[in-house]
Amino acid sequence: MSDRQKIKNAVKKKDGWWASLFSGPIANIFLCFICDVKWLTPNWVTTSSLFTCIIASAFISTGLSIFLVFGAMLIQLVFILDCLDGQLARYREQSSNFGAWYDRVTDRIKDFLIHFSIAVGHYRIYEDWKIWPLAMTSLFFVYLFDYYVNQDIKLEPADRKEKTEGKKSLLIKALSLIFTIGEKVYKSFPILQFHIGEQYLLISIFLLFNQTRLLFYLIITLGIFYSIYWPVSKYYGRKPIS
Numbered sequence: 252m253s254d255r256q257k258i259k260n261a262v263k264k265k266d267g268w269w270a271s272l273f274s275g276p277i278a279n280i281f282l283c284f285i286c287d288v289k290w291l292t293p294n295w296v297t298t299s300s301l302f303t304c305i306i307a308s309a310f311i312s313t314g315l316s317i318f319l320v321f322g323a324m325l326i327q328l329v330f331i332l333d334c335l336d337g338q339l340a341r342y343r344e345q346s347s348n349f350g351a352w353y354d355r356v357t358d359r360i361k362d363f364l365i366h367f368s369i370a371v372g373h374y375r376i377y378e379d380w381k382i383w384p385l386a387m388t389s390l391f392f393v394y395l396f397d398y399y400v401n402q403d404i405k406l407e408p409a410d411r412k413e414k415t416e417g418k419k420s421l422l423i424k425a426l427s428l429i430f431t432i433g434e435k436v437y438k439s440f441p442i443l444q445f446h447i448g449e450q451y452l453l454i455s456i457f458l459l460f461n462q463t464r465l466l467f468y469l470i471i472t473l474g475i476f477y478s479i480y481w482p483v484s485k486y487y488g489r490k491p492i493s
Contacts, residue, residue, distance in 0.1 A: 258282050261338040267446030270334055274327070274448055278334035285335075286342050293340040297354050300332035304361040311365070314372030316461050322368075323458035329361065330451045358447065359394065365454060366390040373463045385467040392474025396445055399481045430484055445473055 261282060262275050285291050307325035310318040336354060340346045370386035373379060442449050450470075457466035 254286075257342060258286060261342040263334070263337060263341075266334075267448040268441035268444055269448035269452045270330075270446070274331045274334045275338075278331050278338055281331070281335050282338050282342060286339065291339075293336045293343075293345055293350055294353055296332055296336035296339055297350070297357055300329050300336065301357045301361060303332060304329045304364055308364040308368035311458065312368040312371040312375070314374075314376035319372070319458045319461055323455040326365065326451050326455050326458070330448055333358070333447070359397070362390060362393050366393070369454075369458075369463045369466070379464075382464060382467075385464060385471070389467040389470040389474070392470055392478070393450065395474060395478055396450075399477065426483070430480075433480060443473065445477070 258279060262279050263270070266275060285296075303325055307322045307329060310325065311322035333354075336350075340350060366386045366389060370382045373382045437443060442452065453469065454466060457463060457469075
């Protein structure tokens with residue numbers, strides 16, 4: 252296999268919509284330049300993503316429109332680097348338990364930094380104390396997303412065919428209709444799938460338009476929906492889309 256093909260094969264086969272469309276291909280271009288730099292390990296790339304997030308958070312925490320734009324662009328770089336560390340690990344076949352753990356931990360630190368800095372910046376400009384409970388509630392749902400997507404989603408749905416065959420209750424029919432509609436909307440608007448790439452994309456968009464409170468309202472609304480949809484759909488034997 253040629254090095255060029257090996258670099259292309261390092262892209263994650265199944266990934267979120269934004270990672271597949273934008274961040275992953277950009278990261279793959281970066282991989283061409285760093286794949287043979289021996290001292291640059293996947294964990295170093297993960298660390299660089301974290302430090303880039305710290306810089307982005309510093310810009311965002313000012314609350315000034317021009318710095319929110321810089322922060323929004325840097326957040327996209329944060330996610331590109333987040334894709335790059337996995338690609339580099341796959342290219343070199345250097346995947347490790349520590350690397351996977353370190354990547355997950357830094358992701359959660361970055362989530363906190365972004366939400367906290369948005370709240371700080373908003374409060375500096377508007378002195379609106381309500382941004383704090385909004386930010387922390389939004390962060391709670393982001394952490395809940397991570398659990399559902401990375402942990403609970405691995406569990407198989409309940410097998411309730413025997414109980415429901417021959418007696419389709421009104422509740423089951425109604426839920427089946429809701430799930431079907433929800434899944435169609437989910438597929439039609441991939442930004443709502445809310446993997447980490449989609450989260451960062453929405454954050455960047457709302458920062459560009461300086462609509463931070465609206466961002467938190469959206470995340471909370473999606474969080475309430477998914478926190479109900481995922482467990483209920485599994486309880487009734489459907490596998491939630493991830």
